[in-house]
Amino acid sequence: MARMPVQFRLNGSDRAVFVEPAETLLGTIRRGLGDFAPKFGCGQGTCGVCTVLVDGEPRLGCLTLSVTCEGRSIETASGLADGPTLHPLQAAFMEHFAAQCGFCTPGMLMAAKALLDRNPNPTRVEVVEAIAGNVCRCTGYEPIINAILAAAQQRGVRRA
Amino acid sequence: MARHQGRGMASINYPIGMNLGGDPSQALVHANPDGKFTVALSAIDLGQGMKQVSRQIAAETLGVPIEDVYVDTADSDTGPHDMGSFASRGTHRVGNAVIVAAKEARGVLLEAAAEELEVNADDLVTDGKGNIHVRGAASKSITVKAASQAAQFKQGKTISGRGIFLIPLSTVHPETGEMSPVTAYAHACLVVDLEVCDETGDVKVNKLTSAYELGRALNPKMVEQQLVGGAWMGMSHALYETPEPYYPNPEHGGRDYNEYLMPGPGDIAPHDITVLERPAPDGPFGGKGPGEMCANPVLPAVANAIFNAIGVRIDTLPITPEKILRALKAQGGARPQIRRA
Numbered sequence A: 001m002a003r004m005p006v007q008f009r010l011n012g013s014d015r016a017v018f019v020e021p022a023e024t025l026l027g028t029i030r031r032g033l034g035d036f037a038p039k040f041g042c043g044q045g046t047c048g049v050c051t052v053l054v055d056g057e058p059r060l061g062c063l064t065l066s067v068t069c070e071g072r073s074i075e076t077a078s079g080l081a082d083g084p085t086l087h088p089l090q091a092a093f094m095e096h097f098a099a100q101c102g103f104c105t106p107g108m109l110m111a112a113k114a115l116l117d118r119n120p121n122p123t124r125v126e127v128v129e130a131i132a133g134n135v136c137r138c139t140g141y142e143p144i145i146n147a148i149l150a151a152a153q154q155r156g157v158r159r160a
Numbered sequence B: 001m002a003r004h005q006g007r008g009m010a011s012i013n014y015p016i017g018m019n020l021g022g023d024p025s026q027a028l029v030h031a032n033p034d035g036k037f038t039v040a041l042s043a044i045d046l047g048q049g050m051k052q053v054s055r056q057i058a059a060e061t062l063g064v065p066i067e068d069v070y071v072d073t074a075d076s077d078t079g080p081h082d083m084g085s086f087a088s089r090g091t092h093r094v095g096n097a098v099i100v101a102a103k104e105a106r107g108v109l110l111e112a113a114a115e116e117l118e119v120n121a122d123d124l125v126t127d128g129k130g131n132i133h134v135r136g137a138a139s140k141s142i143t144v145k146a147a148s149q150a151a152q153f154k155q156g157k158t159i160s161g162r163g164i165f166l167i168p169l170s171t172v173h174p175e176t177g178e179m180s181p182v183t184a185y186a187h188a189c190l191v192v193d194l195e196v197c198d199e200t201g202d203v204k205v206n207k208l209t210s211a212y213e214l215g216r217a218l219n220p221k222m223v224e225q226q227l228v229g230g231a232w233m234g235m236s237h238a239l240y241e242t243p244e245p246y247y248p249n250p251e252h253g254g255r256d257y258n259e260y261l262m263p264g265p266g267d268i269a270p271h272d273i274t275v276l277e278r279p280a281p282d283g284p285f286g287g288k289g290p291g292e293m294c295a296n297p298v299l300p301a302v303a304n305a306i307f308n309a310i311g312v313r314i315d316t317l318p319i320t321p322e323k324i325l326r327a328l329k330a331q332g333g334a335r336p337q338i339r340r341a
Helices: A025-032 A088-095 A105-118 A124-130 A142-159 B050-062 B090-117 B144-155 B220-239 B298-310 B321-331
Strands: A004-010 A013-019 A051-054 A057-060 A073-075 B003-015 B025-031 B037-040 B069-072 B124-126 B131-134 B137-143 B160-165 B185-197 B203-213 B271-276
Touching (some): A088 A105, A088 A142, A105 A142, B025 B144, B037 B050, B050 B090, B090 B137, B090 B144, B090 B160, B203 B220
Parallel strands (some): B203 B271
Antiparallel strands (some): B025 B037, B025 B160
């Protein structure tokens, strides 16, 4: 089948690509656009490492078809830092030792960003729910949950 | 239906490293002309902190700031030989090799500085901030950078060091079977509080309390990180994951994360950890390392806690709701054991 043109924004930049009709957003972002922040894990929507934001909503890149993203705004962990300044979530992940091997981290960060963007002051239970689709082998989740809560608190302080 | 509370405890001795082939690690350290050092290893950092700990050990031994040490790992084509990152051996084996290499490199560095300062190398000390000076005379000094440049461009010396750490292969006594494959043991004790539902077989972990003795904690935050995360890997082995649930029958093995279960963020419980530091005589700066021991005591402690809760002794892993229900059926119901406060 013929390749199809798709245009969307990736981390604030307009991008135009030709994709196979069955191509996943994850494949387009990684192979087509060279942004390797979102990872390929299970490829069937059960591990969460491919989590990206589509118009601010967390989506599994491995189960999202690129052709459905026409005109949308995609965010990945590559777009979090502002030049040398880390996003508060990234800083909090470092501060709280929320990564070891790092493979789940890009997905965790994006799931957390989606949460904090719509709910700047989440409870612990809400944080757990927000990352419930993301598997982590190394950390035991506790440092990740603490980091997200700390980032929320810090953003609250800065806003005040 | 009732949920039965249970408490289980386990204590372990955990050997650091293994005996096969003597279990050596090598390290190479060299200075670049800018006075910064590279440590080349074939040991692998999978996130457990191998690079960070090697960097600390190298900086401390060389007497230079930690920012001036770069650790290059995991190119087994070009790096010095290493048995690998397993058996909780990284800090102990690699750390000791890094110390040997860094000592040799430090010796050459001080020789180069001595030649520039026209003093005896034995009289030189480092301040850990990038300077070398005569003991008791801080004004008679040279920077590590200047000494490295002099070695490189003037004296024609390589500031470098080679290190290996090898515990010789321990043979087995032909009659008694006695051997001593390990020189350092770490220790842990862990208590699990959980509850078991006798209708569904569900196990809910409520609290972990543990004490770990792992030599000197060379990086206390990373030790804590290992212990927090490793406990849930142990919990995963104890209660969730297996590729072959009906081993040796391969059927019904998990094919994806819907079927191959692991704890999620909603399954975790508070973990109160105490780290006891008893420096190991042959460890790098006394370190042994947490390693696999983070996960190990969890498994027997969970099995014991389930016995304490419902009186069934399950001796295959993972302890799934199915196994609990079958065991309860065979026993004719839950028989909670005595609970000690």
